[in-house]
Structure formats: structure tokens, C-alpha cells
Amino acid sequence: MDAAIKKMMPQSAYMDKPVTDRPSQEEVETAVRTLLRWTGDNPDREGLVDTPKRVAKAFREMFGGYDMCPAEELGRTFEEVAGYDDLVIVRDIKFHSHCEHHMVPIIGKAHVGYLPDGKVVGLSKIARVVDIFAHRLQTQEALTAQIAGVIQDVLNPRGVAVMVEAEHMCMAMRGIRKQGSTTLTSTFTGNFRDNPEEQIRFVTMVRAGGGA
Numbered sequence: 001m002d003a004a005i006k007k008m009m010p011q012s013a014y015m016d017k018p019v020t021d022r023p024s025q026e027e028v029e030t031a032v033r034t035l036l037r038w039t040g041d042n043p044d045r046e047g048l049v050d051t052p053k054r055v056a057k058a059f060r061e062m063f064g065g066y067d068m069c070p071a072e073e074l075g076r077t078f079e080e081v082a083g084y085d086d087l088v089i090v091r092d093i094k095f096h097s098h099c100e101h102h103m104v105p106i107i108g109k110a111h112v113g114y115l116p117d118g119k120v121v122g123l124s125k126i127a128r129v130v131d132i133f134a135h136r137l138q139t140q141e142a143l144t145a146q147i148a149g150v151i152q153d154v155l156n157p158r159g160v161a162v163m164v165e166a167e168h169m170c171m172a173m174r175g176i177r178k179q180g181s182t183t184l185t186s187t188f189t190g191n192f193r194d195n196p197e198e199q200i201r202f203v204t205m206v207r208a209g210g211g212a
């Protein structure tokens, strides 16, 4: 992995199929009941009786990325692309994630580009990688670095460029309560990191489609 990226990511953040010590269904439902009481509501009233079960199920879906391996998604590549070796960008990959500080949504889109080195990957796999990392607790910086890191690691292209733009509900719904502010993050590896012109080309192509 690119040394600069590795430094940005805590070891635990770049985990493929992490081993988790999940609580039992009963434990998680009890925890949700406690949170319901914390809101000031009554978990025994009719409308809330099934809520702990629903929340437990929703959490498994929204945080399903812990059970998936982003590197595996990039395993299948193609070499028969008529010698194409220039920039490939998948832009406007919409995602929903949750911030690791408040566990409330981060809503945004990712733009991912890479310079192939003899092989390309199925375009949907890039969106799958974004989705897997987004379905974990995140900071935007880590999400950006993780997407770039795994593509660089597995495909070993000449460079990877990732730009993420997102709104953090923890800044909109609570705390400072600033609606509509957007956070932009980017990670560049290889040729993109070493060559500002490649960065400009990436950003220009992303913007050409009405992106960031």
C-alpha cells in the first residue's frame, strides 16, 4: 500500500472481513430499549414494542460493510480493452454512511478515477467498494483514503484519485446546525499524487459532469 495512505489510516480502519464480537439479539434489543427510554419515550407503548427488533435489523443492513471484503470485489479484472490505458472515472457514486462520532448519517457522493496498468476492473466493482466502506462507521477522511487504498493495493494501477463530497447530518441536525454545508476530501496516489496536471484532469472531468 502507498505509504502516505497507510499512515492516514489506523490499522483497524482498513480491515477486510474484521472479526467482530457481536452481542446477542437479546442484548441489542435491550440496548435499543434503553436508548428509547433515553429519548424520554416509553418503549412499552404499542408503536415502540417492535422497534428494538427493527432497529437491530436496520443496523445489520446499514453496517453490513463489516461483513464484506472490499479487496475481494476487485479480484476479477479484464485485459481485453483494445489497449486502453488512460483515465477511467466513475463519478457521482451516491452513498449513505454514518459518522463514527455521533452515528448519524453522512450523505454524499464519491468520484473515483484510476490510471490502469494493463488491466481494468468492472465499473460496478468500484461502486461496490464505495458502498462497503460506506456501510461502516466512518469519518469522511478515512472513507476517502480507504477507497483509494484498496484500489491501489489490489489493482496496482499507475494511480488512483478519489474525491468525496458529503453533508454531515451531525453538523446539520444538531451541534452547530449548519444545513447545506458540504465537506470535500480527496486522496491521490501514484501519478496523480506526483503530477498536479493529472489531478487537474481528474477534477476537470469530474466537474464536466456537474460533479464536485
Ligand SMILES: Nc1nc2c(ncn2[C@@H]2O[C@H](COP(=O)(O)OP(=O)(O)OP(=O)(O)O)[C@@H](O)[C@H]2O)c(=O)[nH]1
Binding pocket: 099, 100, 101, 138, 139, 140, 141, 168, 170, 171, 174, 175, 176
Ligand atoms: N474530520 C472529521 N470530523 C467529523 C466528521 N464527521 C463529524 N466530524 C466532527 O467530529 C467532531 C467531534 O467533535 P467533539 O467536540 O468531540 O464532539 P461534539 O461535542 O459532538 O462536537 P460538535 O459537533 O461541535 O457539537 C465535530 O466537530 C464533528 O463535526 C468527519 O467525517 N471528519
Ligand SMILES: [Zn+2]
Binding pocket: 099, 100, 101, 102, 103, 104, 168, 170, 171
Ligand atoms: Zn458526527
